[in-house]
Amino acid sequence: MEAARKQIALLGSTGSIGKQALEVIQAHPDRFEVYALTANNQVDVLIDQARRTLPDAVVIANETHYLRLKDALSDLPIKVYAGADAIADIVTAEPIDMVLTAMVGYAGLRPTISAIKAGKPIALANKETMVVAGEIINRLAHENRVPIIPVDSEHSAIFQCLEYHNPIEKIILTASGGPFRTWSTDQLVQATRAQALKHPNWDMGAKITVDSASMMNKGFEVIEAKWLFYLQPNQIEVLVHPQSIIHSMVQFEDGSIKAQMGLPDMKLPILYAFSYPERLQTQFPRLDFSEFATLTFEKPDFDRFRNLQLAYHAMNTGGNMPCILNAANEIAVEAFLQDKISFLGMSDLIEKTLRAVSFLPTPDYEDYVRTDAEARLFAKSIVH
Amino acid sequence: MEAARKQIALLGSTGSIGKQALEVIQAHPDRFEVYALTANNQVDVLIDQARRTLPDAVVIANETHYLRLKDALSDLPIKVYAGADAIADIVTAEPIDMVLTAMVGYAGLRPTISAIKAGKPIALANKETMVVAGEIINRLAHENRVPIIPVDSEHSAIFQCLEYHNPIEKIILTASGGPFRTWSTDQLVQATRAQALKHPNWDMGAKITVDSASMMNKGFEVIEAKWLFYLQPNQIEVLVHPQSIIHSMVQFEDGSIKAQMGLPDMKLPILYAFSYPERLQTQFPRLDFSEFATLTFEKPDFDRFRNLQLAYHAMNTGGNMPCILNAANEIAVEAFLQDKISFLGMSDLIEKTLRAVSFLPTPDYEDYVRTDAEARLFAKSIVH
Numbered sequence: 001m002e003a004a005r006k007q008i009a010l011l012g013s014t015g016s017i018g019k020q021a022l023e024v025i026q027a028h029p030d031r032f033e034v035y036a037l038t039a040n041n042q043v044d045v046l047i048d049q050a051r052r053t054l055p056d057a058v059v060i061a062n063e064t065h066y067l068r069l070k071d072a073l074s075d076l077p078i079k080v081y082a083g084a085d086a087i088a089d090i091v092t093a094e095p096i097d098m099v100l101t102a103m104v105g106y107a108g109l110r111p112t113i114s115a116i117k118a119g120k121p122i123a124l125a126n127k128e129t130m131v132v133a134g135e136i137i138n139r140l141a142h143e144n145r146v147p148i149i150p151v152d153s154e155h156s157a158i159f160q161c162l163e164y165h166n167p168i169e170k171i172i173l174t175a176s177g178g179p180f181r182t183w184s185t186d187q188l189v190q191a192t193r194a195q196a197l198k199h200p201n202w203d204m205g206a207k208i209t210v211d212s213a214s215m216m217n218k219g220f221e222v223i224e225a226k227w228l229f230y231l232q233p234n235q236i237e238v239l240v241h242p243q244s245i246i247h248s249m250v251q252f253e254d255g256s257i258k259a260q261m262g263l264p265d266m267k268l269p270i271l272y273a274f275s276y277p278e279r280l281q282t283q284f285p286r287l288d289f290s291e292f293a294t295l296t297f298e299k300p301d302f303d304r305f306r307n308l309q310l311a312y313h314a315m316n317t318g319g320n321m322p323c324i325l326n327a328a329n330e331i332a333v334e335a336f337l338q339d340k341i342s343f344l345g346m347s348d349l350i351e352k353t354l355r356a357v358s359f360l361p362t363p364d365y366e367d368y369v370r371t372d373a374e375a376r377l378f379a380k381s382i383v384h
Numbered sequence: 385m386e387a388a389r390k391q392i393a394l395l396g397s398t399g400s401i402g403k404q405a406l407e408v409i410q411a412h413p414d415r416f417e418v419y420a421l422t423a424n425n426q427v428d429v430l431i432d433q434a435r436r437t438l439p440d441a442v443v444i445a446n447e448t449h450y451l452r453l454k455d456a457l458s459d460l461p462i463k464v465y466a467g468a469d470a471i472a473d474i475v476t477a478e479p480i481d482m483v484l485t486a487m488v489g490y491a492g493l494r495p496t497i498s499a500i501k502a503g504k505p506i507a508l509a510n511k512e513t514m515v516v517a518g519e520i521i522n523r524l525a526h527e528n529r530v531p532i533i534p535v536d537s538e539h540s541a542i543f544q545c546l547e548y549h550n551p552i553e554k555i556i557l558t559a560s561g562g563p564f565r566t567w568s569t570d571q572l573v574q575a576t577r578a579q580a581l582k583h584p585n586w587d588m589g590a591k592i593t594v595d596s597a598s599m600m601n602k603g604f605e606v607i608e609a610k611w612l613f614y615l616q617p618n619q620i621e622v623l624v625h626p627q628s629i630i631h632s633m634v635q636f637e638d639g640s641i642k643a644q645m646g647l648p649d650m651k652l653p654i655l656y657a658f659s660y661p662e663r664l665q666t667q668f669p670r671l672d673f674s675e676f677a678t679l680t681f682e683k684p685d686f687d688r689f690r691n692l693q694l695a696y697h698a699m700n701t702g703g704n705m706p707c708i709l710n711a712a713n714e715i716a717v718e719a720f721l722q723d724k725i726s727f728l729g730m731s732d733l734i735e736k737t738l739r740a741v742s743f744l745p746t747p748d749y750e751d752y753v754r755t756d757a758e759a760r761l762f763a764k765s766i767v768h
Contacts, residue, residue: 160640166663172673239673249645254663255670256544256652257645261633268640279550279638286639289556289623289681297673 006274007035007095009120011087011111012103013049014042016205017125017151017266021100022049024271027282032274035096038087038111040103041065047072054078057093059086061107087111092118098274100151101126104207105330106372109133113365116140116148123273125151127217127224132323133368134227149273150228154221156269157247157260158229168229172249172257173221174241175300176201178213180343181242185304191343193336201244201264210333214346215300219311223322226315233315238308240298245287263287306347310354319361320371321354327375328353335383353379390658391419391479393504395471395495396487397433398426400589401509401535401650405484406433408655411666416658419480422471422495424487425449431456438462441477443470445491471495476502482658484535485510488591489714490756493517497749500524500532507657509535511601511608516707517752518611533657534612538605540653541631541644542613552613556633556641557605558625559684560585562597564727565626569688575727577720585628585648594717598730599684603695607706610699617700622692624682629671647671690731694738703745704755705738711759712737719767737763 008025012018018039025032034055039046043065050058050073057079060069066082073080081090088111091099099115100123101108108126113133115122117140124130130137141148150156154173162168179198180188196213197206204212211217222236249259262268263285271280302309307329314321331353332346341349357375360367392409396402402423409416418437423430427449434442434457441463444453450466457464465474472495475483483499484507485492492510497517499506501524508514514521525532534540538557546552563582564572580597581590588596595601606620633643646652647669655664686693691713698705715737716730725733741759744751 161642163661163663165661246643251670252663253665254652254655254659255646255666255668256656256663257671258544259630259643259645261641261643262639268638271638272640275638277547277549279547279636279640281637282639284639286635287641290683293681295679295681297677297679299674 005029005031005033006097007033008274009036009038009091009093009096009099009115010034011038011091011099011101011108012040012126013037014039014045015102015104016203017102017270018100020267021102021270022053024267024274026053028271028280031280035093036090038090038103040107043069050078051076056095057081057090059083059090061087084110088114091115091120096120098123100270100273101129102151104205106132106326109368112137113140116144116146119144119146121146122148123151123270124148124228125270127152127220128326130224130227131220131326132372133365134223134322136365136368138227138230148228149276150224151266151269151273152221152224153264153266153269154248155225155228156272158225158250160260160272161250161258162229163252166252168231168235169251169253169255170235170237171225171229171231172237172239172251173218173225174239174244174246174248175215175218176212176244177240177242177298177300178215180213181240183304185344188304188344189342193339196336196343200242202266206337207330207333210336211329214307214343215305216307216311216329216346216350218300219308220326222311223315233312238300240300241295242298243292243295245292245295261287306344307350310347310350314354317359319359320357320363320367321359323363323368323371324354324357324375325350327372328379331376331379331383340383349379349382352382389413389415389417390481391417392658393420393422393475393477393480393483393499394418395422395475395483395485395492396424396510397421398423398429399486399488400587401486401654402484404651405486405654406437408651408658410437412655412664415664419477420474422474422487424491427453434462435460440479441465441474443467443474445471468494472498475499475504480504482507484654484657485513486535488512488589490516490710493752496521497524500528500530503528503530505530506532507535507654508532508612509654511536511604512710514608514611515604515710516756517749518607518706520749520752522611522614532612533660534608535650535653535657536605536608537648537650537653538632539609539612540656542609542634544644544656545634545642546613547636550636552615552619553635553637553639554619554621555609555613555615556621556623556635557602557609558623558628558630558632559599559602560596560628561624561626561682561684562599564597565624567688569728572688572728573726577723580720580727584626586650590721591714591717594720595713598691598727599689600691600695600713600730602684603692604710606695607699617696622684624684625679626682627676627679629676629679645671690728691734694731694734698738701743703743704741704747704751705743707747707752707755708738708741708759709734711756712763715760715763715767724767733763733766736766
């Protein structure tokens with residue numbers, strides 16, 4: 001008898017992670033099958049993906065694309081939906097075995113909660129979900145006995161190094177340092193959009209690439225790690241490692257450190273999240289130490305990369321502070337990509353928003369929704 | 385109710401590993417207790433250790449020291465024995481929960497077999513046992529359901545990185561390269577005993593320090609790994625890593641690499657073997673990446689370090705070849721330490737012995753004993 005194939009819902013299938021997840025699924029057709037694809041705006045890519053993979057359902061978040069999508073797939077037995085409600089709905093479909101959350105930003109929160117409530121294991125590629133509402137996510141996951149398997153390469157590395165019995169002493173999140181690692185503050189003042197979008201090691205979407213350049217991405221990862229691995233803030237260290245070969249490390253209470261390493265390729269952590277606890281054979285290129293004969297490490301510079309400071313501050317303060325951080329950052333990155341504010345202006349905008357929005361020590365879901373809206377409104381008001 | 389303390393027999397307690405094992409046991413008096421101590425020749429150290437730790441029994445291999453040992457401990461309720469038979473005997477004592485095999489060389493084989501037959505879990509610090517007779521050891525361990533937990537830092541690293549379900553694609557054994565890593569063959573011709581005994585990273589006994597300088601130690605580790613982890617020769621790679629921070633790595637079939645890292649300190653793998661699968665809290669100094677900001681890697685040079693070539697050859701040939709390799713190497717190191725042969729002369733001696741002694745494809749225990757004797761005799765005959 002053939003083992004049942006894992007039915008996977010890909011949220012954000014037209015983004016960088018979504019596309020790579022499709023490659024992974026198609027490389028292992030005996031193990032995985034696409035149940036649903038969802039996208040925000042890129043309807044043509046979604047149509048193409050749907051025609052190639054024949055999922056049960058597709059959803060486009062932006063409802064203005066609904067008819068175009070419906071028409072383009074009318075000859076196929078694929079259900080077509082539109083809107084954020086439909087995304088939160090589709091993830092609860094009975095046949096789904098796993099939900100990959102690979103949409104960008106705050107938009108990941110609602111469907112992730114919906115999937116957890118429906119008991120669906122999560123492959124988490126939307127770190128903002130944990131940044132904004134990690135406490136709620138953890139509680140729901142616990143109540144519904146739902147595993148949350150990280151897809152971020154750093155968190156996947158840590159997840160791969162964990163030991164069932166043995167507590168973590170600390171984790172070391174590695175950071176490439178991004179394209180501006182060696183830039184002085186004077187140079188950072190001048191940093192352009194094009195420069196920020198050139199990441200040295202990873203090929204990713206625009207939002208996360210800017211977040212990497214500003215190190216807000218690492219700040220988010222710190223907060224994400226706190227919730228994923230039930231850590232105290234002082235158990236989380238950031239270490240700059242420009243070659244991105246060591247993806248992160250765990251130090252145990254005996255002092256032993258375990259690291260997960262490899263070429264920078266998101267397909268590996270995606271596959272691992274899908275196949276866990278098994279590993280599947282792959283043809284991915286293997287790491288060759290003659291090409292990476294030197295690995296280096298530096299302390300992160302919290303002065304030049306103020307976002308990292310702000311993220312630690314938000315984590316230490318807790319409550320709705322990380323939610324404000326995330327909302328302000330989404331507005332800041334958008335404004336930077338539209339040339340409305342400078343690279344360093346992003347940190348100013350975020351800091352002002354953190355100070356302005358009302359702090360709530362123990363927010364519930366509705367509080368997060370309100371905080372997010374309030375923070376965005378405030379941040380936008382000072383951009384213009 | 386207090387958990388019973390693990391009763392440990394330390395074979396080779398007066399050597400470098402044995403001494404560190406005693407420190408580990410004394411740092412965790414609620415978890416471990418010394419049941420027996422054995423030594424080869426260093427009777428005064430053994431007396432001191434016995435008076436401090438009050439084991440049930442002590443054994444001195446060299447019987448000429450028996451009376452001195454007996455007298456020195458006559459006021460204490462410690463049983464005193466002498467001779468190789470007594471060592472093979474004491475490890476079978478009912479209360480023993482684990483046997484650390486930390487004696488030097490071929491002498492480890494017999495008591496290890498005896499302990500396995502008595503069902504005692506082994507903390508294996510005597511790699512020669514696996515080099516000489518890995519097939520027999522594995523069969524006996526399997527028959528007696530005895531776990532063999534490696535203490536060598538490299539094999540402990542691999543053991544720490546293993547995953548229950550997931551096969552190994554390959555392992556990468558790291559090697560410091562020893563004191564002669566950068567020496568040319570012309571320089572190696574002149575290498576002295578004092579130079580060979582200065583290891584850059586590890587403080588060890590004389591035999592293993594010379595083996596490290598000649599890279600025979602790494603060759604032995606390759607063979608040891610083959611048996612410990614059930615690998616094919618082509619799954620074992622050696623990578624020179626002069627800083628000795630990454631202790632070794634495992635590559636899985638998805639391409640992911642896991643590494644175990646830390647400061648070079650044998651107490652950690654010793655403790656891990658004692659506490660496995662748990663890790664215990666320690667006060668060992670932690671690795672600080674600002675002190676090790678650069679980690680480097682090089683391919684090993686099989687031409688300058690011919691022992692590594694000979695070890696791979698012995699492993700690939702199989703049968704009693706690794707046993708001949710080990711015996712010849714013990715004679716070679718002894719002769720080198722007595723200034724009877726040169727540093728490179730060791731490889732010549734070993735190679736000649738490998739050619740001279742009769743090859744047996746499927747030796748049994750008695751064959752190994754005969755092979756060892758024959759190889760030593762031949763090797764000695766060409767030293768003089």
